[in-house]
Amino acid sequence: QSALTQPASVSGSPGQSITISCTGTSSDVGGYNYVSWYQQHPGKAPKLMIYEVSNRPSGVPDRFSGSKSGNTASLTISGLQAEDEADYYCSSYTSSSTLEVFGGGTKLTVL
Amino acid sequence: QVQLVQSGAEVKKPGASVKVSCKASGYTFTSYGISWVRQAPGQGLEWMGWISAYNGNTNYAQKLQGRVTMTTDTSTSTAYMELRSLRSDDTAVYYCARYSSSSDYWGQGTLVTVSS
Numbered sequence: 158q159s160a161l162t163q164p165a166s167v168s169g170s171p172g173q174s175i176t177i178s179c180t181g182t183s184s185d186v187g188g189y190n191y192v193s194w195y196q197q198h199p200g201k202a203p204k205l206m207i208y209e210v211s212n213r214p215s216g217v218p219d220r221f222s223g224s225k226s227g228n229t230a231s232l233t234i235s236g237l238q239a240e241d242e243a244d245y246y247c248s249s250y251t252s253s254s255t256l257e258v259f260g261g262g263t264k265l266t267v268l
Numbered sequence: 269q270v271q272l273v274q275s276g277a278e279v280k281k282p283g284a285s286v287k288v289s290c291k292a293s294g295y296t297f298t299s300y301g302i303s304w305v306r307q308a309p310g311q312g313l314e315w316m317g318w319i320s321a322y323n324g325n326t327n328y329a330q331k332l333q334g335r336v337t338m339t340t341d342t343s344t345s346t347a348y349m350e351l352r353s354l355r356s357d358d359t360a361v362y363y364c365a366r367y368s369s370s371s372d373y374w375g376q377g378t379l380v381t382v383s384s
Contacts, residue, residue, distance in 0.1 A: 191369050191370070193369075193370035193371070195313070195371075197313075202363055202374040202375065202376060202377055203305075203313065203363070203365075203371070203374055204374070205370055205371060205372045205373075208369060208370040208372070209369055209370070214372060244312075246312065246313050248313075248315070248370070248371075250369075253330075254327075254330050255315060255317075255327070255328075255329045255330055256315070256317070256318050256327040257303070257315045257318070258315060259305075259312060259313045259314065259315055260312075261312050262312040262313070
């Protein structure tokens with residue numbers, strides 16, 4: 158069982174917006190502003206989409222945004238495009254002996 | 269440009285060890301850490317640990333403590349991850365990534381298959 162909880166799947170139509178949640182505890186998501194989001198297409202390495210809760214690396218479209226409230230972080234994708242169909246993982250710094258923990262992943266389907 | 273290039277696929281028998289390399293280029297190696305993440309077939313990402321390329325400090329996932337060792341060679345800008353006493357459930361793709369507050373650049377992955 159993953160330390161962070163994500164929905165197994167979400168879906169949306171092209172042009173719509175979707176939000177993926179990532180729920181942890183005060184020892185990880187709620188306690189630190191070190192939440193990251195990764196996109197992974199089948200057979201490919203993960204790609205960093207959001208770091209430190211809401212920052213986008215260079216080259217990531219501004220359709221991707223991140224936020225946090227309490228122990229839950231969220232990734233919002235607006236103006237869905239076909240190429241956004243992928244698995245998405247959140248991760249967070251944790252005060253436990255393990256430096257970082259991942260969520261179980263969410264499969265995004267663009268209808 | 270930042271690149272991390274990993275060693276090739278490995279097939280190991282249960283009880284053996286594997287050592288995966290990760291050669292970095294395009295940035296100052298000692299200014300960042302290296303994280304290691306694995307992904308079993310059809311499963312999610314699993315954090316394995318981190319090493320500082322600056323001073324060699326490490327932090328390992330609790331479930332791997334005692335079986336994993338991460339090292340770096342600053343002369344060649346290469347990181348290594350050794351996993352011992354391999355079991356069938358260690359079969360996975362192993363990734364290295366450049367790490368500061370997140371894993372921002374990733375290697376291509378190394379498939380390690382554990383099978384008798």
